[in-house]
Amino acid sequence: MDGLVERERGDRRAVQVCRDGRGRARDGVVTGRVMDRMHRRLDREDRDEENESGYDESARAPPHEPGGRQQRHERDRPGHVDLIVHAENGKGSDRFRRGRELRGLEDRALDTADVGVGRGRSQQRSGQGDDRQDAQHEPHSSEETCRTQRGLPIRYTDPVYALGLAARWLHLASSVLLVGAVAMIVLAGRSDRATAQRWERRVLASACWLALVALASGVVVVGTQTALFEGRAAAAFDPRAIGQVLVQTQAGHVWLVRAGFLALLAAFLSIRMSVERRADWRAARGEAVLLGVAALVPLAAAGHAAAVEPDTARAIVLDGLHVLGAGIWVGGLLPLALLLRAAASEDGADARPHAVLAARRLSRAALGIVLVLAATGTWLALTHVGNVAGLVGTTYGRLLLAKLALLVLALSLAALNRSVLLARLGGDGPTVGRPAMRRLSGFVAVEAGLALAILVVVVAMNVTPPARHEPPVWPFTIRLSFAALEGRTAEAARALIGSQIVVVGLVALITGLAIRAWRLPLAAVALAALGAGVGLALPPLAIDAYPTTYLRPSVPYQAGAITAGAALYHANCAGCHGARGAGDGPDGRALPRPPADLRAPHTAQHTAGDLFWWISHGIPGSGMPGFGSRLTEDQRWELINFLRALSAGFGARGMGPTIERDRRWLVAPDFAFTVGPTPPRALKDYRGRNVLVVLYALPGSRPRMTQLARREGTLAVLGVEVIAVPIDADPDAIRRLGDDPRVLFPVVTEGAETIVAAYRLFAVAPHVELLIDRQGYVRAITRSSGEAMDFDALVAQVQQLNDEKTAADVAPEEHVH
Amino acid sequence: MRAWKAVLLINVALVLGVGWGYAFWGLRVGRLERQLAEAKAAAESGIERQWTVDGVVRAILPELGVLVLTHGEIPGFMPAMTMGFRVASPKIQEAVSVGDAVRFTLRGVPPNVAVTTIEKIK
Numbered sequence: 001m002d003g004l005v006e007r008e009r010g011d012r013r014a015v016q017v018c019r020d021g022r023g024r025a026r027d028g029v030v031t032g033r034v035m036d037r038m039h040r041r042l043d044r045e046d047r048d049e050e051n052e053s054g055y056d057e058s059a060r061a062p063p064h065e066p067g068g069r070q071q072r073h074e075r076d077r078p079g080h081v082d083l084i085v086h087a088e089n090g091k092g093s094d095r096f097r098r099g100r101e102l103r104g105l106e107d108r109a110l111d112t113a114d115v116g117v118g119r120g121r122s123q124q125r126s127g128q129g130d131d132r133q134d135a136q137h138e139p140h141s142s143e144e145t146c147r148t149q150r151g152l153p154i155r156y157t158d159p160v161y162a163l164g165l166a167a168r169w170l171h172l173a174s175s176v177l178l179v180g181a182v183a184m185i186v187l188a189g190r191s192d193r194a195t196a197q198r199w200e201r202r203v204l205a206s207a208c209w210l211a212l213v214a215l216a217s218g219v220v221v222v223g224t225q226t227a228l229f230e231g232r233a234a235a236a237f238d239p240r241a242i243g244q245v246l247v248q249t250q251a252g253h254v255w256l257v258r259a260g261f262l263a264l265l266a267a268f269l270s271i272r273m274s275v276e277r278r279a280d281w282r283a284a285r286g287e288a289v290l291l292g293v294a295a296l297v298p299l300a301a302a303g304h305a306a307a308v309e310p311d312t313a314r315a316i317v318l319d320g321l322h323v324l325g326a327g328i329w330v331g332g333l334l335p336l337a338l339l340l341r342a343a344a345s346e347d348g349a350d351a352r353p354h355a356v357l358a359a360r361r362l363s364r365a366a367l368g369i370v371l372v373l374a375a376t377g378t379w380l381a382l383t384h385v386g387n388v389a390g391l392v393g394t395t396y397g398r399l400l401l402a403k404l405a406l407l408v409l410a411l412s413l414a415a416l417n418r419s420v421l422l423a424r425l426g427g428d429g430p431t432v433g434r435p436a437m438r439r440l441s442g443f444v445a446v447e448a449g450l451a452l453a454i455l456v457v458v459v460a461m462n463v464t465p466p467a468r469h470e471p472p473v474w475p476f477t478i479r480l481s482f483a484a485l486e487g488r489t490a491e492a493a494r495a496l497i498g499s500q501i502v503v504v505g506l507v508a509l510i511t512g513l514a515i516r517a518w519r520l521p522l523a524a525v526a527l528a529a530l531g532a533g534v535g536l537a538l539p540p541l542a543i544d545a546y547p548t549t550y551l552r553p554s555v556p557y558q559a560g561a562i563t564a565g566a567a568l569y570h571a572n573c574a575g576c577h578g579a580r581g582a583g584d585g586p587d588g589r590a591l592p593r594p595p596a597d598l599r600a601p602h603t604a605q606h607t608a609g610d611l612f613w614w615i616s617h618g619i620p621g622s623g624m625p626g627f628g629s630r631l632t633e634d635q636r637w638e639l640i641n642f643l644r645a646l647s648a649g650f651g652a653r654g655m656g657p658t659i660e661r662d663r664r665w666l667v668a669p670d671f672a673f674t675v676g677p678t679p680p681r682a683l684k685d686y687r688g689r690n691v692l693v694v695l696y697a698l699p700g701s702r703p704r705m706t707q708l709a710r711r712e713g714t715l716a717v718l719g720v721e722v723i724a725v726p727i728d729a730d731p732d733a734i735r736r737l738g739d740d741p742r743v744l745f746p747v748v749t750e751g752a753e754t755i756v757a758a759y760r761l762f763a764v765a766p767h768v769e770l771l772i773d774r775q776g777y778v779r780a781i782t783r784s785s786g787e788a789m790d791f792d793a794l795v796a797q798v799q800q801l802n803d804e805k806t807a808a809d810v811a812p813e814e815h816v817h
Numbered sequence: 818m819r820a821w822k823a824v825l826l827i828n829v830a831l832v833l834g835v836g837w838g839y840a841f842w843g844l845r846v847g848r849l850e851r852q853l854a855e856a857k858a859a860a861e862s863g864i865e866r867q868w869t870v871d872g873v874v875r876a877i878l879p880e881l882g883v884l885v886l887t888h889g890e891i892p893g894f895m896p897a898m899t900m901g902f903r904v905a906s907p908k909i910q911e912a913v914s915v916g917d918a919v920r921f922t923l924r925g926v927p928p929n930v931a932v933t934t935i936e937k938i939k
Contacts, residue, residue, distance in 0.1 A: 274820060
């Protein structure tokens with residue numbers, strides 16, 4: 001029982017961590033207001049502790065039998081704390097279940113892990129957040145949360161899940177076909193030929209059925225979704241649970257709206273009305289398109305786009321356009337194939353002109369649509385994937401590649417249809433027009449089939465967390481980077497020449513496309529030039545790469561991690577690499593290759609992920625052992641943070657008290673500190689202001705501290721915050737500074753050891769002042785023995801900093817080497 | 818009925834439905850939210866309030882009757898910062914010295930608040 005209580009407490013912590021991170025995290029599916037309400041409830045319950053009778057008894061129904069199975073299923077998977085609690089704590093932890101449900105909603109919904117993982121990251125990046133929580137709770141709490149959230153929330157093997165996927169595809173396909181069908185009718189226009197009218201009636205009737213299929217499959221989607229949210233299969237039949245999902249999640253709202261339009265459309269299509277007159281026809285068919293679009297487009301607001309930050313509205317609009325374009329193009333193909341087939345048959349001759357017209361119109365519309373799809377798709381891919389590592393190294397990225405491959409196939413087919421078959425439709429008669437029409441009908445049907453296969457990939461992408469939020473696994477043994485050319489002039493020249501040849505090849509290619517007569521020879525020249533250029537330019541750019549190369553550090557660059565890393569370094573690495581990282585340790589002499597000088601500024605060629613790989617797996621043939629089994633993942637990242645600070649500190653030797661204009665390179669590691677009994681603060685909180693970090697030691701620093709205390713008003717006006725850190729880490733530092741003159745800037749009473757240990761890598765002196773700019777870079781370092789100094793010099797430096805344009809630059813955390 | 822008339826009717830019904838929903842639900846929610854905010858603001862102004870906060874004494878200015886404290890967040894009043902507070906009686910200043918970690922009570926109608934009690938912690 002104790003174990004359970006312990007566990008409950010642990011998980012409660014996790015919930016709290018989540019809550020604390022809420023401000024930074026993206027709500028995604030769950031609207032902010034709902035989140036707030038949930039949190040308020042949680043708060044209230046925390047206060048009530050045992051006395052929870054006041055609310056919503058039904059939501060606390062004990063787990064059903066199937067639920068239990070589901071949870072046991074969960075338990076087998078590592079990193080899935082959330083539902084375990086559910087099962088093990090039963091009633092006692094129901095108040096956490098609320099928070100958990102919330103997280104469940106976020107973790108599993110369409111945008112799902114997107115949100116959860118994003119949160120884990122953002123929380124870590126915020127770094128300080130961790131430190132604070134560490135100060136308040138036990139250190140593993142946030143780690144646990146992150147692990148929980150990073151755990152793969154998608155279980156491909158569950159039957160519920162598979163059913164959900166199938167239903168999703170059916171739903172998407174029927175919605176898309178529905179819109180395409182009604183749009184195709186409008187595109188083709190009104191015809192008074194019997195065959196065309198028969199086709200129109202058939203398409204409309206199937207559209208009506210498609211609306212019903214979309215509705216039905218949508219219900220299944222919502223049911224399976226609810227089951228996944230709740231973590232129990234029975235929830236799919238629990239009206240209350242479904243109601244909760246519908247009312248409280250954005251995905252639910254979207255579904256309600258779409259279901260309304262689908263039902264309306266089905267009803268509208270089932271009404272028989274006379275469309276003899278042109279106005280009536282236009283109104284009826286236009287209305288069908290309107291309702292179909294209204295039923296399809298809101299899908300965008302329930303997908304990954306809804307979790308994009310900060311451009312949520314733009315992402316949803318672009319995704320909506322993408323969905324609409326795909327709907328008209330993909331959905332229009334099948335009705336067109338039907339029309340062509342009907343027209344190509346013996347007795348369909350009357351509809352042939354109409355079919356030709358329809359094919360031409362869709363073809364023309366498709367050209368524009370494909371352009372729209374390409375533009376919006378590119379933007380969305382940049383948003384969701386971001387870089388090459390994400391494209392080739394994550395599930396989402398690879399699905400996108402698969403989608404693109406299928407798309408290229410479909411587009412080639414479309415181009416063939418357009419350029420060859422469409423041109424032949426003009427001729428009528430049994431030898432030219434009709435066979436071409438029949439063949440076109442077949443090809444269009446194949447194209448539609450390909451498009452439906454693309455939808456399978458789309459569904460898979462919908463339920464996969466976007467690449468940006470996943471750690472990429474680099475699949476190749478090399479990567480290409482301009483950093484490889486640094487200091488190698490011969491290779492740089494080779495790359496340059498190669499790139500020129502590529503340009504020549506491209507010019508030849510474009511010319512060949514433009515001038516029909518020279519097409520063949522020019523194409524050959526282009527191919528040869530492209531091949532040669534690429535072969536010449538690329539090899540010099542190659543750098544060894546490892547699966548972890550593009551992994552981002554899971555431990556933020558902050559003082560605590562650096563000092564932890566320093567301790568690990570001295571325990572594990574100093575023997576060979578030397579106490580100061582110069583590669584001169586006593587144990588390193590006998591090794592086949594001399595240990596690396598870790599201070600050397602060669603790190604631009606190596607990503608943090610490279611270091612992670614070497615530390616984890618060693619370097620074969622060099623004597624560098626792997627520490628994967630001895631150090632935890634976080635420890636390895638801490639070590640890398642220390643190495644980063646070590647290398648940066650080596651470079652910082654030359655940094656003096658005057659700033660170099662617009663040269664930002666030395667990132668100030670974030671740190672947490674406490675002044676007396678007030679809640680902890682972080683260096684990061686001061687982003688946007690200049691900060692003067694003063695590492696001082698009494699009595700030597702007394703004159704300078706007196707000076708700073710007297711002139712603090714001036715500094716405050718200039719936008720400088722002073723943070724004084726006693727080198728001896730005295731908790732009584734404020735009292736020791738005394739009250740004459742009055743010291744009113746923050747004096748660190750807790751956390752000073754860590755700050756001093758980390759920042760001493762940059763400068764060692766009895767009294768050190770580091771001037772940090774508004775973006776979080778150390779710009780000037782003053783080393784002294786604490787005597788009073790020229791205050792105007794400091795003011796001049798600060799004024800120069802204030803004169804600099806602070807571009808909306810990347811935060812220093814993003815710079816990783 | 819002609820089809821275009823039926824379509825027009827449907828669209829008008831849709832627009833009316835959405836408008837009706839907005840008028841009877843959206844507007845009401847907006848109004849309620851505004852009222853809530855107003856009520857909150859009213860409750861927070863003009864009424865004497867009291868907070869107990871932890872902090873650390875940074876300076877004592879007996880001649881002004883002011884105590885400079887670095888304090889944690891004062892919910893609904895101000896975030897964590899270092900600032901001077903009036904003291905309700907001179908005795909309060911005498912009880913503490915610079916560097917003391919304290920728990921103090923702040924009382925008054927914002928923004929006119931004063932330190933009414935103070936005790937050392939730890």
